[in-house]
Amino acid sequence: MIILSRRRILQVSPFLGAVIAGSAQTAQLLPTPACDDGDADPTAPNDEGPYFKPRSPERASLLDSxxxxxKLVVSGMVVSAGCKPIANTVLDFWQADDAGQYDNTGFKLRGHQRTDANGAFRLETIVPGFYPGRTRHIHVKAMSPGGVVLTTQLYFPCESRNARDGLFRPDLVMNLAEGSGQQTGHFDFVLKTA
Ligand SMILES: [Fe+2]
Known part of the structure; x- marks a missing residue:
């Protein structure tokens, strides 16, 4: 349960305990953006890369038969720098498959969704594979109703390749927990303005 107030988002993340439980796994994990004093640092942009395709299908699940x-389920919220949830923000995700391949002819593992009235989103996908030169990551564009666009990437903790990837940023690492047969990630996006 995420509570947006004058408290740090991180403090109420249901995934934090699992991350802290693995002490070696916390070394490269920084807090998700904080809302202390109602003033959060905006989520950092990160390279778009060469594989973005416009007009992805609208769907919260990128999975098919x-x-x-x-399986990976990523959830979180989109908030303003003043920590107000931003409903109806378009989140467009794209990523490699488990073999590290992008679908550049169709829309496999590509899709966009809109945050709900509480600014929340939930993405069903898979853990992306590696490809040369990159650590594990998911691309995303966030587009608020007010026209703010953030292009960035989400990263995974505990990846040895993180340290060798020049695009990697520790503040873009998801809180991650492993369940039975799937992983669960959490990330809250902070946009500069609504
Ligand atoms: Fe990529």
Whole structure:
């Protein structure tokens, strides 16, 4: 349960305990953006990369019967720098499959959704594979109703390749927990303005 107030978002993340439980896994994990004093640092932009395709289908689940790999559910919120939830923000996700391949002819593992009235989102996908030169990551564009666009990437904790990837940023690492047969990630986006 996320509570947006004058408290740090991190303090109420249901995934934090699982992350802290693995002490070695916390070394590269920084807090998600904080809302102390109602003033959060905006989520950092990160390279778009060469594989973005416009006009992805609107869907919260990128899974279909042919999707292989480990299931991953990512949830979180989109808030303003003043920590107000931003409803109806478009979140457009794209990523590699479990073999590290992007679908550049169709829209496999591509899709966009809109945050709900509470600014929340929930993405069903898989853990992306590696490809040369990059650590594990998911691309995303966030577009608020007010026209603010953030292009960034979400990263995974505990990846040895993180340290060797020049695009990697520790403040873009999801809080991640492993469940039975799937992983669960959490990330809250902070946009500069609504
Ligand atoms: Fe990529």
């Amino acid at each position: 042919a999707t292989g790999g480990t």
